[in-house]
Amino acid sequence: MVQVIDIIFVGKLIHTPSLGTLEIEDATVGVHQDETIRFAKSHHMLKNAEVHVLKPLQFFFPGFIDTHIHAPQYPNAGFGIDLPLLKWLEKYTFPIESSFRNLDRALEIYYRVVTRTLSYGTTFASYFSSLHTPASALLAELCFSLGQRAYIGKCNMNTLSPAHYCEKSCKSSVEATNVLVSFMSQLDPNRKFVSPIITPRFAPSCTKDLLKACGELAANHDLPIQTHISENLGEIALVRELFPDRKSYTDVYDHHSLLTPKTVLAHAVYLEDEEIETIYKRQSGISHCPTSNAVLASGMANIRKLLDAGIKVSLGTDVSGGYTPNMLVAIRQAALTSRSLASVLRDSRIALELPELLYLATQGGAEVLGRGHEVGSFEEGKAWDALVVDVSSETNTPVDIYERDTWENILSKWVFNGDDRNVAQVWVNGKLIAGTECKIEDTSLLNLNLASIYMNTLTSPEKKSLRLQEILESFTKTITLPVTQCVSDGKVHAEPWKHSVEREDTIEPKSFERKQFLRST
Ligand SMILES: O=c1[nH]c(=O)c2nc[nH]c2[nH]1
Numbered sequence: 001m002v003q004v005i006d007i008i009f010v011g012k013l014i015h016t017p018s019l020g021t022l023e024i025e026d027a028t029v030g031v032h033q034d035e036t037i038r039f040a041k042s043h044h045m046l047k048n049a050e051v052h053v054l055k056p057l058q059f060f061f062p063g064f065i066d067t068h069i070h071a072p073q074y075p076n077a078g079f080g081i082d083l084p085l086l087k088w089l090e091k092y093t094f095p096i097e098s099s100f101r102n103l104d105r106a107l108e109i110y111y112r113v114v115t116r117t118l119s120y121g122t123t124f125a126s127y128f129s130s131l132h133t134p135a136s137a138l139l140a141e142l143c144f145s146l147g148q149r150a151y152i153g154k155c156n157m158n159t160l161s162p163a164h165y166c167e168k169s170c171k172s173s174v175e176a177t178n179v180l181v182s183f184m185s186q187l188d189p190n191r192k193f194v195s196p197i198i199t200p201r202f203a204p205s206c207t208k209d210l211l212k213a214c215g216e217l218a219a220n221h222d223l224p225i226q227t228h229i230s231e232n233l234g235e236i237a238l239v240r241e242l243f244p245d246r247k248s249y250t251d252v253y254d255h256h257s258l259l260t261p262k263t264v265l266a267h268a269v270y271l272e273d274e275e276i277e278t279i280y281k282r283q284s285g286i287s288h289c290p291t292s293n294a295v296l297a298s299g300m301a302n303i304r305k306l307l308d309a310g311i312k313v314s315l316g317t318d319v320s321g322g323y324t325p326n327m328l329v330a331i332r333q334a335a336l337t338s339r340s341l342a343s344v345l346r347d348s349r350i351a352l353e354l355p356e357l358l359y360l361a362t363q364g365g366a367e368v369l370g371r372g373h374e375v376g377s378f379e380e381g382k383a384w385d386a387l388v389v390d391v392s393s394e395t396n397t398p399v400d401i402y403e404r405d406t407w408e409n410i411l412s413k414w415v416f417n418g419d420d421r422n423v424a425q426v427w428v429n430g431k432l433i434a435g436t437e438c439k440i441e442d443t444s445l446l447n448l449n450l451a452s453i454y455m456n457t458l459t460s461p462e463k464k465s466l467r468l469q470e471i472l473e474s475f476t477k478t479i480t481l482p483v484t485q486c487v488s489d490g491k492v493h494a495e496p497w498k499h500s501v502e503r504e505d506t507i508e509p510k511s512f513e514r515k516q517f518l519r520s521t
């Protein structure tokens, strides 16, 4: 039985509960651990509570919600900015994703992705994994055990992809998805922390029957959906060619019942007015990915137009089209993109203001993921998913604060100059899980946890026991020296996954039996 402790947080509290509203106030917030904010902004005290009082240049901010990130593309973050979308997929993206057949590799990289995004203050992420069910299950286990809220979707893709990275049929894609869904239902039956999300990669990589099947999977299991839409002109032309009967890219998804109130559409750079209307009618949401749109020279989405149309909008890092999983960078790029577009189109209203940008990165994300009533801002009854941001000189970051700075200025300086060193604490559901002030003391326990995660995703019991020692040993190395994987014979290998040996246990299983799992709470 988990011991329940009440916690009281005292300090500056900043959030954007609605689009364009910025609240900055001194607050005392009571939180029932593992439950929700009991009372916000009141000075009522709880008995036997643990009290956290912030230092002068620290403040509470809602955890970031990244509504579009490709976990297996993380090793490519920061390179491959020379090609447009379709060529980029072929040259960089499909090769890295296909390497996630190998679970050792998946574990090493996914562990890094989750801990890295947490260090930047992402408390909730909607992940695309690769097409592999075991590696996707592993990512789910990692998020669950490390405490990050996550939607996890294995890619559905059965056409127009390289032979070595393409599902064989609609049927096998659906079966593999069902395996992941049932695995995750055992992991977190209430979907409070981790939930599957149906993930048809994008229209060109799915046959019509698979698009239809994805719509049915989402409806039958009551699951959210994520995909890409209207990112790049070459892609849009391809969709027109592949689906000549459909009026538009949006119509392709609508026709296959993929536009629901729980659908996340990434990019939406070139939507026509009629498509915007359809998306509004279906109450689907958009993940704006401005860094990726700039890196791949895809275009500039007019977010003001989407907001004016009443569409829910959020922000995504879109690693590795986006070069970093840092949500602060997504916010900066959204600001600059909107300002560039405002000047090009000679309409100053297009520029997004700081409170709007912060909303997109928090409450806007929660709304798009269908969890606006639970997370995204500090309201009575919501979960305590919060950051303690520290902008004091002790952090040694380029956020230099002077006496005359107002809290609005301080906030803006953090957004434009801050980094992970300013993320002192990361709380999810009333539990401290990351941040510079959160020290993981017992690394052996962490290793053990990771090992049990790994074990849960393997199929054959014999292989599990045989490899336990090996796994435990390799973790110590992986955690402390992740980069050594890229170096051999004294040379740095740009594509380290090519050097890994494929093993039999990377074959897609028919089903998972989830073993009892250690969660640290
Ligand atoms: O930015 C993108 N990243 C991807 O991995 C992808 N796949 C299809 N369309 C895509 N766009």
Ligand SMILES: [Zn+2]
Binding pocket: 068, 070, 228, 266, 318, 321
């Ligand atoms: Zn993407």
